[in-house]
Amino acid sequence: MRRKVKRGSDNADVDMTPMLDIVFILLIFFIVTATFLQEQGIDMRPPPPSENEPTEPNPVILVQVNDRNQVFVNQDPTSELRVLAAVSRIRAEQPDSAVLIEVADEALHGTIVLIWDEMKANSIPVSITRAEGGEG
Amino acid sequence: MARRQSRVLQDDEEVQLDMTPMLDVVFILLIFFIVTAVFVKEPGVDIFRPESQLQESEKPTLLVAVTANDEIYVDGNVYELAQLRNAFEQLREENPRAEAMIQGDLGAPAGTVLDVQELLMDMSIPVIISVEEG
Numbered sequence: 001m002r003r004k005v006k007r008g009s010d011n012a013d014v015d016m017t018p019m020l021d022i023v024f025i026l027l028i029f030f031i032v033t034a035t036f037l038q039e040q041g042i043d044m045r046p047p048p049p050s051e052n053e054p055t056e057p058n059p060v061i062l063v064q065v066n067d068r069n070q071v072f073v074n075q076d077p078t079s080e081l082r083v084l085a086a087v088s089r090i091r092a093e094q095p096d097s098a099v100l101i102e103v104a105d106e107a108l109h110g111t112i113v114l115i116w117d118e119m120k121a122n123s124i125p126v127s128i129t130r131a132e133g134g135e136g
Numbered sequence: 137m138a139r140r141q142s143r144v145l146q147d148d149e150e151v152q153l154d155m156t157p158m159l160d161v162v163f164i165l166l167i168f169f170i171v172t173a174v175f176v177k178e179p180g181v182d183i184f185r186p187e188s189q190l191q192e193s194e195k196p197t198l199l200v201a202v203t204a205n206d207e208i209y210v211d212g213n214v215y216e217l218a219q220l221r222n223a224f225e226q227l228r229e230e231n232p233r234a235e236a237m238i239q240g241d242l243g244a245p246a247g248t249v250l251d252v253q254e255l256l257m258d259m260s261i262p263v264i265i266s267v268e269e270g
Contacts, residue, residue: 016155023162030169040191041237041264045257065246105247109202109240112249113186113267121189130250 044116046127059097061090063115064131067106071115080111084118091124098125105130174231180212183241187270194264196237198227200252204243208252217251224259239266 063083064072071078073086091097099119103112112128119126179201200220201209208215210223228234236256240249249265256263 013152016159020155020159020162023159023166027162027166027169030166030173033175034169034173038193039196039237039266040188040269041194041196041266042188042191044265045253045263103246103250105245107246108242109244109246109249110184110186110242112246113188113240113265117186117188117190117267117270128250130247 042113042117042120044113044128046129058125059094060100061087061097062100062102063087064102065104065107065111065115066131067104069106069108069111071111080114083115084122087119087124088122098127101126101128102131103128177211177227179209179239181207181209183239184243185239185266185268186242188267189270191267191269192264194235194237196235196264197231198224198234198236198261199239200236200256201239202241202244202248202252204241206245206248208248217248217255220252220255221259224256224261228259228261234261236261236263237266238263 062072062074064075065080066072069080071080071083073083074090076086078086087099101112101115116126116128174197176197177199179199181201181203183201183203199210203209208217208220210220210227213223215223224236238249238252238256253263253265
């Protein structure tokens with residue numbers, strides 16, 4: 001055990017190089033797989049129900065999207081790109097009104113996000129509800 | 137100490153670097169990266185995300201994709217809505233602080249996206265909708 005390969009020197013140094021190699025490889029693996037994954041997202045969750053305030057004081061602009069992806073603003077047919085114009089026109093008369101998007105189950109997700117985003121970008125209060133017939 | 141002193145004094149012909157401090161640092165880095173490693177499970181389908189003007193940067197760990205054909209993908213598998221709760225429970229056991237992101241295709245039915253969102257909210261997992269910067 002005390003035999004020394006190297007002549008003369010009395011320090012029995014363990015060669016750390018192979019371990020260092022392995023540790024470096026592990027380190028590089030974990031650095032590379034460390035997913036600092038940044039995704040872009042929006043929060044479309046409905047606000048928590050407030051039980052103490054059941055009355056809706058603000059008038060509601062109803063934006064309906066039906067199963068064939070047709071868009072209605074307060075029952076008037078329009079296109080998804082003109083929702084903002086229609087809503088702005090109504091809000092010019094009733095500045096406090098909020099938008100309620102009523103979504104049918106077969107409506108397209110892209111349309112809903114488009115309308116939601118346009119409302120949010122123009123700081124119009126907006127919330128989502130499901131059309132009758134869908135599960136609560 | 138005596139050993140080290142003798143080495144310095146000895147003046148060998150081969151100069152040996154002391155690797156120990158570097159090794160310490162490397163180990164600390166290694167442990168840091170192991171601990172912070174979150175292995176995100178991609179849903180495994182390509183979807184076309186809706187574009188939006190407003191968005192926040194998020195770091196989700198639980199990804200759910202809803203395709204235009206009304207299929208729900210989690211971690212490379214197709215799930216029915218009824219099986220989804222079990223799948224989420226398992227994923228949450230692996231990572232209790234899971235934050236979910238729903239990647240809904242442009243043509244996905246809004247009802248399915250809302251179903252998944254309601255399910256995740258019911259399980260009190262924070263959920264956001266994936267969008268693309270427009």
